Amino acid sequence: MIISKARITAIGSYVPEKKLTNDDLEKIVETNDEWIVQRTGIKERRIAHEEEFTSDISYKAVKNLMEKYNKSVDDVDMVIVCTMTPDFKTPSVASLVQAKLGIKNTGAIDLNAACAGFTYGLHMANGLVTSGLNKKVLVIGAETLSKISDYQDRTTCILFGDGGGAVLIEYDEELPSFLSSHLGSDGDRGKNLYCSDISSRMFEQELISSNKIVQNGREVYKWAVTTVPKGMKKVLENASTPLNEVDWFVPHSANLRMIESICKRSEFPLERTLYSLVNYGNTSAATIPLSLANAVTEKKLRHGDNMLLYGFGGGLSHAGLLIKWTI
Incomplete structure (x- = not known):
């Protein structure tokens, strides 16, 4: 906590x-x-x-x-x-x-x-x-x-x-939103997802210097489906909150198959997972706020809902938060 x-x-x-x-x-x-x-x-x-x-x-x-x-x-x-x-x-x-x-x-x-x-x-x-x-x-x-x-x-x-x-x-001391968090990074795997700029090398490895996104999708997928469920568990342990008290899971909307695998491994129901990728694709740092904004528009969220947010990707960095929806 x-x-x-x-x-x-x-x-x-x-x-x-x-x-x-x-x-x-x-x-x-x-x-x-x-x-x-x-x-x-x-x-x-x-x-x-x-x-x-x-x-x-x-x-x-x-x-x-x-x-x-x-x-x-x-x-x-x-x-x-x-x-x-x-x-x-x-x-x-x-x-x-x-x-x-x-x-x-x-x-x-x-x-x-x-x-x-x-x-x-x-x-x-x-x-x-x-x-x-x-x-x-x-x-x-x-x-x-x-x-x-x-x-x-x-x-x-x-x-x-x-x-x-x-x-x-x-x-707001009376009604705070933030219950717990967990952060991490696996920088040695950064070569699997990058956009080159000043340097064309990473850990002595030559990179494609195109100033465009380069991704080893298979490796990123394997990393995410193992890292995120473990991180989710850490977030909940830090808040002394069981998984069944989470109302919504809001992961980074990278790929629906990846989200399905994360939900399966973490034993969280897909039907209580919010994502924005179907109509917006992978918008990197914008996927989670777009998922939340869409859920507000669709009137899915209730005051007091517990929400587990988890971002993951380039870095390879990841960060999870348990928040209480108080809007």
């Missing part, structure tokens, strides 16, 4: 208008709808237009949050954007979002833990608010993965899409 004085008080999301369906991909690479759905569960994904970037998606997700919950962000004192697709190396996406929102007195940082980014961001925000260093934090998970996807590689381009979600975290 962790001490928390932080509460999630609002959530918003945004996805670009353009859809890239499996039938569309059939015209680009050697694939088809049946092959993609059978292996991934994905039917379509959203694609940012040429002049739409992660900062734009982040800003629109926050605006959606403000409109849905009638919230002001003028007094936000920290903006954390979780992304692996920043507009620039510098300034940060968070700084660009701060400028778009016109928040004058706030810190702004980007956090890159790839597909585990949003859960790492929540963990950080809880620590900042609970410690008293900050009072009101925006955590945004947003990506424009289409801009770093190789549309000649059918093993990766069928997976990725664009979108974003945002939550507002405020100081």
